[in-house]
Amino acid sequence: xxxxxxxxxxxxxxxxxxxxxxxxxxxxxxxxxxxxxxxxxxxxxxxxxxxxxxxxxxxxxxxxxxxxxxxxxxxxxxxxxxxxxxxxxxxxxxxxxxxxxxxxxxxxxxxxxxxxxxxxxxxxxxxxxxxxxxxxxxxxxxxxxxxxxxxxxxxxxxxxxxxxxxxxxxxxxxxxxxxxxxxxxxxxxxxxxxxxxxxxxxxxxxxxxxxxxxxxxxxxxxxxxxxxxxxxxxxxxxxxxxxxxxxxxxxxxxxxxxxxxxxxxxxxxxxxxxxxxxxxxxxxx
Amino acid sequence: xxxxxxxxxxxxxxxxxxxxxxxxxxxxxxxxxxxxxxxxxxxxxxxxxxxxxxxxxxxxxxxxxxxxxxxxxxxxxxxxxxxxxxxxxxxxxxxxxxxxxxxxxxxxxxxxxxxxxxxxxxxxxxxxxxxxxxxxxxxxxxxxxxxxxxxxxxxxxxxxxxxxxxxxxxxxxxxxxxxxxxxxxxxxxxxxxxxxxxxxxxxxxxxxxxxxxxxxxxxxxxxxxxxxxxxxxxxxxxxxxxxxxxxxxxxxxxxxxxxxxxxxxxxxxxxxxxxxxxxxxxxxxxx
Numbered sequence: 001x002x003x004x005x006x007x008x009x010x011x012x013x014x015x016x017x018x019x020x021x022x023x024x025x026x027x028x029x030x031x032x033x034x035x036x037x038x039x040x041x042x043x044x045x046x047x048x049x050x051x052x053x054x055x056x057x058x059x060x061x062x063x064x065x066x067x068x069x070x071x072x073x074x075x076x077x078x079x080x081x082x083x084x085x086x087x088x089x090x091x092x093x094x095x096x097x098x099x100x101x102x103x104x105x106x107x108x109x110x111x112x113x114x115x116x117x118x119x120x121x122x123x124x125x126x127x128x129x130x131x132x133x134x135x136x137x138x139x140x141x142x143x144x145x146x147x148x149x150x151x152x153x154x155x156x157x158x159x160x161x162x163x164x165x166x167x168x169x170x171x172x173x174x175x176x177x178x179x180x181x182x183x184x185x186x187x188x189x190x191x192x193x194x195x196x197x198x199x200x201x202x203x204x205x206x207x208x209x210x211x212x213x214x215x216x217x218x219x220x221x222x223x224x225x226x227x228x229x230x231x232x233x234x235x236x237x238x239x240x241x242x243x244x245x246x247x248x249x250x251x252x253x254x255x256x257x258x259x260x261x262x263x264x265x266x267x268x269x270x271x272x273x274x275x276x277x278x279x280x281x282x283x284x285x
Numbered sequence: 286x287x288x289x290x291x292x293x294x295x296x297x298x299x300x301x302x303x304x305x306x307x308x309x310x311x312x313x314x315x316x317x318x319x320x321x322x323x324x325x326x327x328x329x330x331x332x333x334x335x336x337x338x339x340x341x342x343x344x345x346x347x348x349x350x351x352x353x354x355x356x357x358x359x360x361x362x363x364x365x366x367x368x369x370x371x372x373x374x375x376x377x378x379x380x381x382x383x384x385x386x387x388x389x390x391x392x393x394x395x396x397x398x399x400x401x402x403x404x405x406x407x408x409x410x411x412x413x414x415x416x417x418x419x420x421x422x423x424x425x426x427x428x429x430x431x432x433x434x435x436x437x438x439x440x441x442x443x444x445x446x447x448x449x450x451x452x453x454x455x456x457x458x459x460x461x462x463x464x465x466x467x468x469x470x471x472x473x474x475x476x477x478x479x480x481x482x483x484x485x486x487x488x489x490x491x492x493x494x495x496x497x498x499x500x501x502x503x504x505x506x507x508x509x510x511x512x513x514x515x516x517x518x519x520x521x522x523x524x525x526x527x528x529x530x531x532x533x534x535x536x537x538x539x540x541x542x543x544x545x546x547x548x549x550x551x552x553x554x555x556x557x558x559x560x561x562x563x564x565x566x567x568x569x570x571x572x
Contacts, residue, residue, distance in 0.1 A: 040431060040461050169455075171328045173528035175488070238462055243537050268541055274566065278566060
């Protein structure tokens with residue numbers, strides 16, 4: 001079932017300026033896990049804001065769960081169902097105590113206090129910040145703040161969460177924690193996840209990868225399909241995971257390796273197979 | 286020669302309050318002049334505290350910091366001189382841009398050092414060059430620039446002060462791969478030309494492997510590991526224990542070693558990896 005649909009969506013920030021989003025028509029399935037890639041200025045964040053209804057289309061339309069973002073009556077429904085996590089958690093944290101920050105959304109949605117307690121505890125646990133419930137938010141490190149921000153969004157129990165480079169400020173473990181949380185939310189709770197990222201290792205976890213360039217959809221497919229097109233990605237300032245690049249380079253030198261190998265283990269497998277094949281070939285002659 | 290030395294340095298935040306936290310626990314570490322040193326560590330390991338100590342924004346609770354063998358806190362009134370010698374670009378330095386034009390913004394540091402107009406001009410242009418900013422963008426308002434260009438402008442502002450030690454706290458966070466390569470490439474070129482000391486804090490093990498001579502690993506406010514890139518990345522288990530990662534390509538070679546396909550796990554870049562795999566395939570063939 002389609003959850004998010006954009007039709008001939010275009011957007012510019014000011015009259016007379018070039019379009020940042022050009023005629024994009026996309027459908028995103030309910031419960032899917034999509035990763036959006038693109039170099040700085042390709043329109044990724046603008047697209048995310050258009051989907052959440054923070055920005056309004058210049059032309060075309062966006063619908064989320066059947067509601068139109070340009071309808072004033074429906075916009076609150078969209079904001080309840082579609083949460084967003086930004087790059088810099090300082091832009092998103094509103095309270096001075098961790099648990100109060102997480103409670104902010106349910107309080108404003110009029111949830112019963114006893115239920116709020118449970119929601120807050122659950123959400124902090126999901127992001128591994130339960131020990132910090134009573135700490136002040138401004139004393140946390142960047143990664144910890146980001147996890148609190150995610151808990152704050154989770155507390156609204158949205159059906160879709162958009163992560164706008166939410167891991168850019170985190171260390172590798174923090175990044176892994178957040179990626180794991182994304183996967184968990186998607187697989188276990190059926191939340192539709194859209195993640196905007198520059199980390200290829202994060203994008204390969206998604207079911208679908210959309211590459212934007214100059215406000216248009218440049219590539220759209222499974223991670224394997226997308227990352228097998230090394231040259232095309234490089235042409236729009238993007239890179240591929242190191243093992244993908246390694247096998248691509250060897251392949252173009254005539255070693256004949258499969259394209260679109262993304263994971264370390266996969267790569268080890270194909271190299272092992274290759275070596276075994278060569279041995280066999282030699283002993284056979 | 287050592288550019289910067291930390292001797293038995295401790296920093297305790299919130300002493301005497303329930304929030305007392307030991308950010309750095311008596312660390313001693315030497316940064317040799319003319320090298321690129323990567324600093325890695327889990328969030329909260331003390332990296333940013335070290336950055337703030339390096340030019341006296343923060344005073345250590347105990348211990349000494351030596352800049353070119355002189356205690357930076359010997360004459361607290363003259364700490365300003367230290368700040369001209371140790372330049373820091375913080376995380377998201379673009380939030381600090383403030384002047385009317387990019388040119389003026391970059392010139393702010395050298396101007397406050399009391400340099401001559403012609404020297405300031407030369408420094409602004411050199412710094413802009415290393416950071417990949419063209420003539421046209423120097424005339425623009427910093428707020429007209431794209432995110433990546435803003436970042437370059439802010440870093441150029443620090444370079445223009447021509448610091449002996451340049452400290453960069455995640456200079457490429459949030460940039461796309463090409464932007465990352467351009468900024469780091471420019472900085473390394475600058476470092477090589479001036480043979481300054483560069484301290485690079487990064488969460489990208491791939492970038493650290495590619496650009497650094499030595500790596501300092503912090504854990505819970507202590508020096509956990511310190512050595513050349515090879516020495517550090519060889520100890521995979523120990524890095525995982527500090528919840529750090531290895532470059533993906535190194536992980537591949539560790540896996541290949543487990544499968545008896547290679548002996549070498551000192552592989553940190555794709556270029557070198559390719560050579561190694563070619564050798565491996567060639568050897569298997571000729572066996």
